[in-house]
Amino acid sequence: MKADELLDWLWLAQAFPYGSIKPAELLTEYQHARAVYEHRSECAERFDFLTQSELAAMRKSPQEYLPILERCARFDIQVIPYDHPAYPARLQTIDCPPVVLYCRGSLAAFSESLCIAVVGTRTPSEYSKRVAAYAGRELAQRGICVLSGCSEGIDAEVHRAALSVGRTAAVLSCPLDKNYPASNEGLRREILRHGGALVSEFPPGTEFFPEQFALRNRLLSALSDGVVVVEASAKSGSLSTARAAADQGREVFCVPPADLFNPRYDGVKPLLREGAAQFLSVGDVTEAFRYQFSVAATLPEEGTAHSPDLSELSSQEVELYRAMPDDPVDTGYLSAKTGLLVSDLMQMLTKLELSGAVRKTAGRYQKVY
Structure with missing residues (x-):
């Protein structure tokens, strides 16, 4: 043009x-x-x-x-x-x-037969991080285009998991020449490197205002066929994405609260009362769209986690991986549980981290599924 x-x-x-x-x-x-x-x-x-x-x-x-x-x-x-x-x-x-x-x-990502947005809080629980990673990975593995907003928290977990098996696209709340959030600069590069896209309606060189989050959310829902809300408090911006999706005639899915008494899940409850579908596995999404879209048939069993490739690890490293709990732990915990010296643990954890089997966050190590 x-x-x-x-x-x-x-x-x-x-x-x-x-x-x-x-x-x-x-x-x-x-x-x-x-x-x-x-x-x-x-x-x-x-x-x-x-x-x-x-x-x-x-x-x-x-x-x-x-x-x-x-x-x-x-x-x-x-x-x-x-x-x-x-x-x-x-x-x-x-x-x-x-x-x-x-x-x-590449805008080709938005031409996929099925696009699903996965959204949630910037400060998720460890449980919600695991659910977000599961959703991003398993949806992408089925050839579904996984969308999110490339913010911290749930968005970042979703994008990273989708990139591990396919591609993903991000709808940003700021101009594309702004490095926001700075913590996700590398993630945005990875999205582009894997054939995905970064999209915004705000022209480069313009200011960035908080009001743009809600404007972005209506585009995120509009570019999708369905929206999955992983975790949201009563004041979470993710609720505006869900509301916009409902207004636009998109499907809305919600992960049921992990704790009914924890206010971090209060935003999800009214969505479920108003008719949002429960997200208990990716099968809930694929079933909802099975008559409209063709979804990849070569899939792991529903509801199961996708284990990383452990073939390049030693038997001792594999044993360490399997001994790790789901929640993040420090080397002191692992040393007490396995009887290994901290110096030996550090070497093994480094190898596990490089292989993608564990992730280090704030000095703690967490198993990756």
């Missing part, structure tokens, strides 16, 4: 607040951003829903947004306007689709 055409779309996108339904209404009338621009004076007379600030923005020239295009080229960001063949069809089914998407990587 030529630069002038892209500038027309950028002009239309920037004339309205993110998440506004008004650009879609104007496109219904005029079909293309250039036509809206050419009829902007007429728009002021015909459409009383346009505010004075929006009309003022529509009087600007598309050329004023050339710096956005230049910044996109600098950061290798694709500009995908609403009428582009690569624009995800799922987004065109919602009331307030973004006029322009910004993308790094």
